[in-house]
Amino acid sequence: MNYVYDFASVFRNADTLIDGLSLSLEIAAAANLIAVFGGFVIALLLLSPSRLIRLPATLFVEFFRCTPFLVQIFWFFYCVPMLLDVYLSSRALGILALSLILSTFNAEAFRGAVQAVPRDQIDAGIALGLSPFQRVAHIIFPTALRLVIPVLLTNGILAFQTSSLLSLVAVEELMFSGKMLSAKIYRPIETFTVVALIYLVVSLPVSQWVGWLERRRVRAER
Amino acid sequence: MDFNFGLIWKFAVPLAQGLGTSILLSLICMALGSLLGLALALARSSPSRLLRLPAVAFVELFRGTPVLIQLFWVFFCLPLVLGFEPASFTSGVVALSLFTGAVTSETFRAALRSIGSEQRDASVALGLSRWTRMRYVILPQMALRATPVLLSNSITLFKETALVAAVGISDLMSVGENISNSIGRPVEILTTVAVVYFVIAFPFTRIVTLLEKRLLRKLAL
Numbered sequence: 001m002n003y004v005y006d007f008a009s010v011f012r013n014a015d016t017l018i019d020g021l022s023l024s025l026e027i028a029a030a031a032n033l034i035a036v037f038g039g040f041v042i043a044l045l046l047l048s049p050s051r052l053i054r055l056p057a058t059l060f061v062e063f064f065r066c067t068p069f070l071v072q073i074f075w076f077f078y079c080v081p082m083l084l085d086v087y088l089s090s091r092a093l094g095i096l097a098l099s100l101i102l103s104t105f106n107a108e109a110f111r112g113a114v115q116a117v118p119r120d121q122i123d124a125g126i127a128l129g130l131s132p133f134q135r136v137a138h139i140i141f142p143t144a145l146r147l148v149i150p151v152l153l154t155n156g157i158l159a160f161q162t163s164s165l166l167s168l169v170a171v172e173e174l175m176f177s178g179k180m181l182s183a184k185i186y187r188p189i190e191t192f193t194v195v196a197l198i199y200l201v202v203s204l205p206v207s208q209w210v211g212w213l214e215r216r217r218v219r220a221e222r
Numbered sequence: 223m224d225f226n227f228g229l230i231w232k233f234a235v236p237l238a239q240g241l242g243t244s245i246l247l248s249l250i251c252m253a254l255g256s257l258l259g260l261a262l263a264l265a266r267s268s269p270s271r272l273l274r275l276p277a278v279a280f281v282e283l284f285r286g287t288p289v290l291i292q293l294f295w296v297f298f299c300l301p302l303v304l305g306f307e308p309a310s311f312t313s314g315v316v317a318l319s320l321f322t323g324a325v326t327s328e329t330f331r332a333a334l335r336s337i338g339s340e341q342r343d344a345s346v347a348l349g350l351s352r353w354t355r356m357r358y359v360i361l362p363q364m365a366l367r368a369t370p371v372l373l374s375n376s377i378t379l380f381k382e383t384a385l386v387a388a389v390g391i392s393d394l395m396s397v398g399e400n401i402s403n404s405i406g407r408p409v410e411i412l413t414t415v416a417v418v419y420f421v422i423a424f425p426f427t428r429i430v431t432l433l434e435k436r437l438l439r440k441l442a443l
Contacts, residue, residue: 066377066419075413078408164288167292
């Protein structure tokens with residue numbers, strides 16, 4: 001192993017990576033914003049008492065959860081413009097694809113959280129004479145929200161990391177700029193190490209925060 | 223626009239070969255990754271800082287970065303470490319095994335934690351040695367509790383194997399992408415590829431759920 005590392009040439013081209021990072025963050029942030037609402041709406045469909053609504057929604061969610069992200073992204077980029085005859089910028093397609101993927105994950109999180117609200121709390125609401133809407137607004141929603149926030153944050157990190165797959169369909173995000181840079185300066189190891197560390201530095205504080213929230217919740221429940 | 227899903231039968235053989243590669247890759251990486259995961263989980267629960275810290279750093283690194291970049295990283299670093307250029311399949315196996323190790327170590331750790339401290343206390347009271355306690359009391363119970371989660375980890379791994387298409391391994395995704403590009407029929411080919419992944423992964427998730435329910439009943443939790 002007589003390889004001479006040269007991180008300096010990566011840092012000299014830091015602006016390429018910073019441009020990539022800002023697009024990655026933009027895509028991930030937009031997808032998270034859309035998917036919190038999208039996920040909630042899909043979760044309502046999943047929890048619907050009507051089979052006719054529940055079954056297609058379940059199939060939709062399961063299809064996304066049981067196929068690779070890469071296949072979904074390729075499908076979205078190649079097939080959606082063909083099938084719908086709409087041609088969007090790759091950035092917009094990237095945001096839409098990632099929002100759709102994240103929505104199905106968030107939907108499962110919302111569904112799980114609503115179902116985890118203890119039955120006796122709902123019974124207590126009925127006993128107190130609260131209307132179904134009041135029970136949802138004052139009992140189910142606040143309790144479920146506390147349960148779901150850590151999962152939404154974890155899914156958000158997952159979406160940020162999944163945004164790296166968009167590099168394979170030529171969206172110029174962080175991974176893409178990393179590949180470009182490594183080809184330009186012939187330093188793949190150094191470049192990909194720096195890119196990996198950037199992903200880590202963005203993800204780690206959020207995952208530590210999730211850990212802290214979880215610990216606080218466990219303590220509060222004791 | 224007209225679609226002709228009949229044309230996929232012409233490509234059934236290469237697609238099946240691609241699927242075979244995907245499944246083989248999943249099996250190898252699951253086996254190697256679980257061994258690594260078990261070692262990492264034991265290291266993380268060790269009283270020694272010297273064992274604990276590197277294990278924590280490894281897990282955070284592999285869980286905090288995209289799998290795609292891990293693949294590229296291993297792909298370029300492995301030749302340096304080994305001194306020769308391995309086949310791309312080997313690089314893929316190494317990268318995905320390291321990733322699976324980080325994921326399954328969390329599974330094993332959760333399973334280890336779920337074993338009540340009274341079990342440990344009872345073993346100490348019975349005068350069992352550390353090794354006997356681990357081998358006959360803790361590990362068998364842990365393995366049982368970890369099994370359903372390990373199976374769902376292997377579904378995750380099966381889906382992640384699609385990424386090896388990016389480093390030139392001819393798995394299902396890569397074969398599908400090549401065919402779709404060369405005949406210009408993405409709708410038919412990519413949809414078929416997605417359906418094949420789904421048809422394998424979905425029943426597996428149902429089996430895992432059933433298994434989990436039976437296991438929970440058996441453990442009377």
